[in-house]
Amino acid sequence: MLRFIENLDRRWLFLLMGLLVLLPLLFPLALPLTVSPRVRNFHDAIAKIPDGSTVLMPCDYDPGGIPEMVPMTRTALKQLFDKNCKVVVICLWNGGPGLVDRVVRGVAQENNKVDGVDWVNLGFKEGREAVMQVMGQGIANAFPRDHKGRDTRSLPIMKGVRDYSSFPLLVSISSGYPGTKEWVQQVQSRFHLPMVAGVTAVSAPEYYPYLQSGQLLGLLGGMAGAAEYEKIRNEKGTATRGMDAQSMAHVFVALCILLGNWVQWMKRKGGRA
Amino acid sequence: MPQTGPRLAVRLAPFAMLVVLLASAHPVQAQGTAAPDTVLADTTAATGSDVAPAAPRPPSKLTVKDASNDAGRALELQWVRSPDDLPGQSLVTQYRLERASAPSGPWTVVDSASAGSESRADQSVTRDTDYFYRVTAVGPGGITPALSVTGPVRATSQWINQTRWSVLILMVLFFGFVLFFISQAQAGKVPFVRRIPGIDAIEEAIGRATEMGRPVLYVPGILDIDEIQTVAGLVILESVARLTAKYETPIVVPVTYPIPFTIAEEMVKSGYLHAGRPEGYDPNSVRFVSPEQFAYTAAVGGIMLRDRPAAHIFMGAFYAESLLLAETGFQTGAIQVAGTANVHQLPFFVVACDYTLIGEELYAASAYLSKEPKLVGALKGADLMKITILILVLLGCILETANIHVLTNLLQTQ
Amino acid sequence: MKRELPLMITAAVGLFMILSFFVPHHVVSVPADFLQSSAIIIVAFGYVLGGANVLKLNAEAIYRRNPGWIYKLILVVALISTVVLGLFDGCNRKGAFLEEGSSSKWIYDQFYSPMSATMFSMLAFYIASAAFRAFRIRTVEAGLLAVAALIVMLGRVPVGSLATSWLPGWLQLPTMQEWIMEIPQNAAKRAILIGAALGVMATGLRVILGIERSYLSGED
Numbered sequence: 001m002l003r004f005i006e007n008l009d010r011r012w013l014f015l016l017m018g019l020l021v022l023l024p025l026l027f028p029l030a031l032p033l034t035v036s037p038r039v040r041n042f043h044d045a046i047a048k049i050p051d052g053s054t055v056l057m058p059c060d061y062d063p064g065g066i067p068e069m070v071p072m073t074r075t076a077l078k079q080l081f082d083k084n085c086k087v088v089v090i091c092l093w094n095g096g097p098g099l100v101d102r103v104v105r106g107v108a109q110e111n112n113k114v115d116g117v118d119w120v121n122l123g124f125k126e127g128r129e130a131v132m133q134v135m136g137q138g139i140a141n142a143f144p145r146d147h148k149g150r151d152t153r154s155l156p157i158m159k160g161v162r163d164y165s166s167f168p169l170l171v172s173i174s175s176g177y178p179g180t181k182e183w184v185q186q187v188q189s190r191f192h193l194p195m196v197a198g199v200t201a202v203s204a205p206e207y208y209p210y211l212q213s214g215q216l217l218g219l220l221g222g223m224a225g226a227a228e229y230e231k232i233r234n235e236k237g238t239a240t241r242g243m244d245a246q247s248m249a250h251v252f253v254a255l256c257i258l259l260g261n262w263v264q265w266m267k268r269k270g271g272r273a
Numbered sequence: 274m275p276q277t278g279p280r281l282a283v284r285l286a287p288f289a290m291l292v293v294l295l296a297s298a299h300p301v302q303a304q305g306t307a308a309p310d311t312v313l314a315d316t317t318a319a320t321g322s323d324v325a326p327a328a329p330r331p332p333s334k335l336t337v338k339d340a341s342n343d344a345g346r347a348l349e350l351q352w353v354r355s356p357d358d359l360p361g362q363s364l365v366t367q368y369r370l371e372r373a374s375a376p377s378g379p380w381t382v383v384d385s386a387s388a389g390s391e392s393r394a395d396q397s398v399t400r401d402t403d404y405f406y407r408v409t410a411v412g413p414g415g416i417t418p419a420l421s422v423t424g425p426v427r428a429t430s431q432w433i434n435q436t437r438w439s440v441l442i443l444m445v446l447f448f449g450f451v452l453f454f455i456s457q458a459q460a461g462k463v464p465f466v467r468r469i470p471g472i473d474a475i476e477e478a479i480g481r482a483t484e485m486g487r488p489v490l491y492v493p494g495i496l497d498i499d500e501i502q503t504v505a506g507l508v509i510l511e512s513v514a515r516l517t518a519k520y521e522t523p524i525v526v527p528v529t530y531p532i533p534f535t536i537a538e539e540m541v542k543s544g545y546l547h548a549g550r551p552e553g554y555d556p557n558s559v560r561f562v563s564p565e566q567f568a569y570t571a572a573v574g575g576i577m578l579r580d581r582p583a584a585h586i587f588m589g590a591f592y593a594e595s596l597l598l599a600e601t602g603f604q605t606g607a608i609q610v611a612g613t614a615n616v617h618q619l620p621f622f623v624v625a626c627d628y629t630l631i632g633e634e635l636y637a638a639s640a641y642l643s644k645e646p647k648l649v650g651a652l653k654g655a656d657l658m659k660i661t662i663l664i665l666v667l668l669g670c671i672l673e674t675a676n677i678h679v680l681t682n683l684l685q686t687q
Numbered sequence: 688m689k690r691e692l693p694l695m696i697t698a699a700v701g702l703f704m705i706l707s708f709f710v711p712h713h714v715v716s717v718p719a720d721f722l723q724s725s726a727i728i729i730v731a732f733g734y735v736l737g738g739a740n741v742l743k744l745n746a747e748a749i750y751r752r753n754p755g756w757i758y759k760l761i762l763v764v765a766l767i768s769t770v771v772l773g774l775f776d777g778c779n780r781k782g783a784f785l786e787e788g789s790s791s792k793w794i795y796d797q798f799y800s801p802m803s804a805t806m807f808s809m810l811a812f813y814i815a816s817a818a819f820r821a822f823r824i825r826t827v828e829a830g831l832l833a834v835a836a837l838i839v840m841l842g843r844v845p846v847g848s849l850a851t852s853w854l855p856g857w858l859q860l861p862t863m864q865e866w867i868m869e870i871p872q873n874a875a876k877r878a879i880l881i882g883a884a885l886g887v888m889a890t891g892l893r894v895i896l897g898i899e900r901s902y903l904s905g906e907d
Contacts, residue, residue, distance in 0.1 A: 005877045010820075013812070014818050017811055017812050017815045018812070021811065031845035033845050034861060036861075049387065050388075052387070063799065063802075063807075064705075066800075068806055095799065098796070099795075126496075126727055126731060127726070129499070130727050134724065138396075162384060162397070165393075165394050176566075176592045177496060177500075201843075202593070205868055205873070206616060208872075208876075209876070250841060250843070250846070250847075251841065253818045253840060254837050254841060256822075257822045257836070260818065260820060260822060260834070261823065261824050264823055344713040373698055430711065430713045431712060433709060434709055440708075444888075451889060504894060506890075530730075531735075534733075534737055534740065535696075535733070557744055560740065566803075567806035570806060575758070579755050596813050597810060600813040603820075616879050616880065616883075624822060625821060632880070632886070633883050633886040636886025636889060636890050637886065656884055659885055661785040
């Protein structure tokens, strides 16, 4: 038995992990969620901005971020559209514009929002932090044309948008570099633009110092953060459905650690005997 | 060997002097003064109808001043809201900011601010040009002419950002420490550097690859050259290339971005040259793959499984691919050494690699590997700065606990 | 001179960019903005070099029928067809690049998106195998680390909250994981970050002053 577990082909682990992720997605367990203060603050920061204002929303992720980032993007957009806010979306990841456009367009259509009037996707621009800095001189300077190739300055939504000072809030949804960290360093700290962020679970701890310093007003960390946000908004999105699967995966990884150590311990004990 | 560094430092002394001289320059701030009313609003006029709401009364006390710490790119407007701008009421929908080059006009709307606002920055100004401003309140009932005109005001460039003194002082201090210890090291006082097992393991890994007759895989992170971790990774690459040249072991370097790719080629060439084996350099050893994270990961995984390198060295910035690379590498049985300052990826490397350089060790690696006195001196300078920061952190904690915010305020920047 | 000139340019531009952080005056900020915009353009030109290298290396391997040449052939075909279709979409105003219905969007949706998501999702499986294989408790520190890891992992998902809901508040897993993440984790992370930031500055300074200059060429 001990030898069997010790020499276990890792593909068995993969199979088990696959099943534990798949089954809860097919047969939900509906485990209860508790909302953390960070997520509550994210929601409240958006709730506090004046109705009808224009918000900047950089969506810096690519298809790898679909499970964690897309639910955050959808829920944040819904909350903003419910307040009649206008949303300016950009993407600094070369692999993201197609995905981001599909997500934003979908939510906008569900909420009967007009492209170019209630929301706009300015698309992708190469240059990472340099783009953020150029935007400080004027949003249209960095993005003279939007994702569809239209003249940015001619769009109704951009009439009241000049630079960062035109936005009461920056909502950064990012799964890496360039992303939330760079928006804090390059934009929040220089232009003092209030900011909230949605990030991957693995990188969330990196942003706790920014929360403590007040540079971030709220934070969604990974799928759990997205699911808690959905709970506040009384929605049953993909993050809420995914949380059961994530619970099972976490339990399985914990069991792997314990089992691996048990094998090691038994071996040592056997050696001593 | 030319002493370019210190010689250059001496030449750069005038630059430092210039910074200090510039720092003593005082910015000139323009302050707008309220001019007499040009248009008087009859805010008491009856509208004569209950259906149509009255136009909102205008805002008052408009002041305009030059934005501080900038290149003359903005003017900051402040006003007192219209008496009709009350929460929950919609008599005022927005404020309209108008600008002219003479008090008599013609006026141009330059910006607008939502109801409830009391300030706005006009970022569309031309430097050193006189402007006049007025603000009107707009509502469903129309617009009442502005109470007053403010001006003339002009946006001017400032020579020093007054909020960044603390950064300047600490930076000068840090550079001073580094340069001092570099000169000390050159004079023969080379500081002691503790043993870093992770870096020692690199040579062991290359030695093993040589014994097995298999190549060494070197991954310099997945970011571009503007990330200092990539620079550090590429600098270490040169030392690693020297070793592979010495042991006559092939090296494979897949790279994500074009500029690190060209530099990586130079580094490997340079390593072979320094080792006295320029003919051993293989032009195909450095490969441009793709800036796309997972395409790159798939390619490196392919190299691991097909070419079977016996040593994997990961040095630079890593993200989600860290465990994908390290776990695939583990399956091939290679010795793995990793180093990154991306803190959230460290646990994956620690678990899946034989040795891991944590944070700062990545930046110290090139000094440790090359034993170059100037580089080792720079390490000691950084250590002294760390002690300074430690003292500042402790002092800050004590002062904040005692409700004294002087240090915190001093260190805040814009 | 071949070595001195690049060093001087590096030093001058590096120091100028440092200066621009402290001096907002237009004499400094305008050229600094120009340099930042130039960086974007230079990066774009760099891709030509990269693309040429990809084609050169893989064409050689295909020609020589090296092991795995078939994968390299797929790579070259995919690269050329994506570039050609992307250019065609970009130049054609009716079907702009990545617009709904364009061929570049089809490539993105049918190939790029699922392949990226697949690679990322493999992490879950690799974490499981790494946890089973490598997370060994050999010392007291490793034991503490494992306990903390288990608390955080379970405390972050509903199952942990459910399993300990009957305990007093401070003993519940979500509360404990929150404390671990907020206090010891944050403190350790900040220490590493401060050290790393100094490393960044020192490396930057070494490059600017030409101490770290092996990237220029191997000549001495």
